[in-house]
Amino acid sequence: MNNSFSVIDNNQSKEKIERTANIIFAICAFFAVFAVFSISVYMIISGIPALYEVGIKEILFGTLWQPNAEVPSYGILYVILTSVVGTLMAVLISVPIGVGTAIFLAYAAPKPLVSIVKPAIELLAAIPSVIYGLIGIIILNPLMYKIELILFADTPDHQYTGGSNLLSAVIVLAVMILPTVINISESALKSVPEKFADASLALGATRIQTIFKVILPSAKSGIVTAIVLGVGRAVGEAMAITMVAGNNANLPLPFNSVRFLTTAVVAEMSYATDTHKRVLYTIGLILFAFIMIINLILNKVMKKGLKSGTKNSL
Amino acid sequence: MKKFLKNFLFSTMIITTFCVTVSCSGRQNKNVNNSMTDNNEHEKTIKEDNLSGHLTMAGSTSMEKLANIMAEAFMEKYPNVTVSTEFIGSSAGIEQVIAGTVDIGNASRNLKESEKEAGAVENIVAIDGIAIIVDKENTVNDLTKDQIIGIFTGKIKNWSELGGKDQPIVVIGRESGSGTRGAFEEILGIEDQCKYANEINSTGGVMAKVVTTPGAIGYVSIDILDDTVNAVKIEGIDATADNIAKGKYILSRPFVMATAGEISKQNEIVRTFFEFLTSEEGKRLIESIGLIPAE
Numbered sequence: 001m002n003n004s005f006s007v008i009d010n011n012q013s014k015e016k017i018e019r020t021a022n023i024i025f026a027i028c029a030f031f032a033v034f035a036v037f038s039i040s041v042y043m044i045i046s047g048i049p050a051l052y053e054v055g056i057k058e059i060l061f062g063t064l065w066q067p068n069a070e071v072p073s074y075g076i077l078y079v080i081l082t083s084v085v086g087t088l089m090a091v092l093i094s095v096p097i098g099v100g101t102a103i104f105l106a107y108a109a110p111k112p113l114v115s116i117v118k119p120a121i122e123l124l125a126a127i128p129s130v131i132y133g134l135i136g137i138i139i140l141n142p143l144m145y146k147i148e149l150i151l152f153a154d155t156p157d158h159q160y161t162g163g164s165n166l167l168s169a170v171i172v173l174a175v176m177i178l179p180t181v182i183n184i185s186e187s188a189l190k191s192v193p194e195k196f197a198d199a200s201l202a203l204g205a206t207r208i209q210t211i212f213k214v215i216l217p218s219a220k221s222g223i224v225t226a227i228v229l230g231v232g233r234a235v236g237e238a239m240a241i242t243m244v245a246g247n248n249a250n251l252p253l254p255f256n257s258v259r260f261l262t263t264a265v266v267a268e269m270s271y272a273t274d275t276h277k278r279v280l281y282t283i284g285l286i287l288f289a290f291i292m293i294i295n296l297i298l299n300k301v302m303k304k305g306l307k308s309g310t311k312n313s314l
Numbered sequence: 315m316k317k318f319l320k321n322f323l324f325s326t327m328i329i330t331t332f333c334v335t336v337s338c339s340g341r342q343n344k345n346v347n348n349s350m351t352d353n354n355e356h357e358k359t360i361k362e363d364n365l366s367g368h369l370t371m372a373g374s375t376s377m378e379k380l381a382n383i384m385a386e387a388f389m390e391k392y393p394n395v396t397v398s399t400e401f402i403g404s405s406a407g408i409e410q411v412i413a414g415t416v417d418i419g420n421a422s423r424n425l426k427e428s429e430k431e432a433g434a435v436e437n438i439v440a441i442d443g444i445a446i447i448v449d450k451e452n453t454v455n456d457l458t459k460d461q462i463i464g465i466f467t468g469k470i471k472n473w474s475e476l477g478g479k480d481q482p483i484v485v486i487g488r489e490s491g492s493g494t495r496g497a498f499e500e501i502l503g504i505e506d507q508c509k510y511a512n513e514i515n516s517t518g519g520v521m522a523k524v525v526t527t528p529g530a531i532g533y534v535s536i537d538i539l540d541d542t543v544n545a546v547k548i549e550g551i552d553a554t555a556d557n558i559a560k561g562k563y564i565l566s567r568p569f570v571m572a573t574a575g576e577i578s579k580q581n582e583i584v585r586t587f588f589e590f591l592t593s594e595e596g597k598r599l600i601e602s603i604g605l606i607p608a609e
Contacts, residue, residue, distance in 0.1 A: 065490070066490065066506050067490050067491065068490050068491055068496065068506075069505070069506040070505070070506070137522070137523075137526065138526070141526070141527075142526065142527075145484075145527065145528075149481075149482070156471065159468065159471075159485075159509060159511050160471075160482040160483070160484045160511060160529070161484065161511040161512060162484035162486075162511060162512065162523065162527035162529075162530055163527070164511070164512050164523075242515075246511060246512045246513070247489065247512060247513040247514065247515070248510055248511065248512065248513050257510075257511050257512055257513075259513075266515070267489045267513065267515040268489050268490060268491050268515065272491050273375065273401065273491070276490075276491060
């Protein structure tokens, strides 16, 4: 022990540890970058050929998906539309509920109730998507089928889907993105300075007026972030909706069996060959582009949020 | 730059999720491979070294499982032989065997007269059967070929048209590219005319959907049938291995490994390969992937 008690030595070994740690962390950071970079390059390299082979217009604007027909056609317009419409509908359902819950948690709920609701929401976020899918098959689909039987009793031309339709998928997605929306909106609402609410209440506004006219506008950018993150999760979800959506490339109407971008890839990858396989990669690339765009929007929103946040605290 | 990376990170998370699900859906194939290697382990003890050379085969995509399992087991047994398999479609495979560019042409159908005249010999190695299934509550238990065509092309929409209950028919099918779907549509002559309400990417998925949906109809390989569903008779014939072997049940098709000229006139490797196919071991492999060995 006595030997090692030297100021210089100690410093040197500290220096060494510092440097090694630095290198290790740099390698860790580089690993993630490398993964992302290689995935991007791979998606672009494998997704582009089919665009030339089949034609951009045929793929993006064709409505017929028959990859193994005598004259194959690879139109994924309905698939793209389904992803867009399905995600929007899920967000439309999820955001009002989610923001409402967030307001309740942040301003209205009595403490004991918060201690029940909060863990429930966290648990909801932790449930694996395959469980959502299973519950969708067991409970949602039969229920949807009953509704379908009543609604279309007088429409002989309707193709019965057995409850595997857009609406089922939307409901599953809406529940899945709910925790994201609630958690982020709640922290946005909580970060609004207390003096805002105090000032508003002191001026004679009611609690409801304060929430809707003062707090919500101040937390706007945080709520938009919540929505965009929810959209991101919904667009990328595959497992749960494969199980409930029916997987037929149809126009996205509520009671049609539909196919999302993610499920199109998942469903056919294992047997696809040649052009069919390359088109599936192209679908992956389109999905990739979608998610990139969502992230760019998210970044813009967050940047804006940061600015308005500093303005608020001044 | 930082933000750019952050974007990327988030995207990766999402992409990974769907990559994982893709690999999950491929699991079925992997299981087959596993059981195959198990068999191979068992056979390592009786490797034979005296045979060496190449064996090439090309043809039907539906026979991919059969061709690959046989090729790998054969190469395991005869380590000096390499077997290459290509999946280019039945007709293209037969063309190649006639042209002499491959040793064996795989076809998931009987050979046409024109192909036989050109010198191809039909060696049926296995038979594949497809059962039509409906849910347990369904009272319809016998359909004609035309009725099945009507149901799957969307012309017949209600079970009452077929003497059953007044409930809509929910048509369940497999995804495009599936061998079962290809065979089903090909045998009935309704390629690309089927109007599926659901396309499900596994045999088990089709079973599950039919079990839980009143009025559903679907098709699966006969080897996975169990008592959770009813298998419909076709023209009064039950979907059993026995009826398929006798050629009575129409939803079956032969898996043909065609050669140019009789097997006895082929080179030693090809002859040994066919011996292997018809051996007990070969039959066991054929059964392991849900096919019926040809007599």
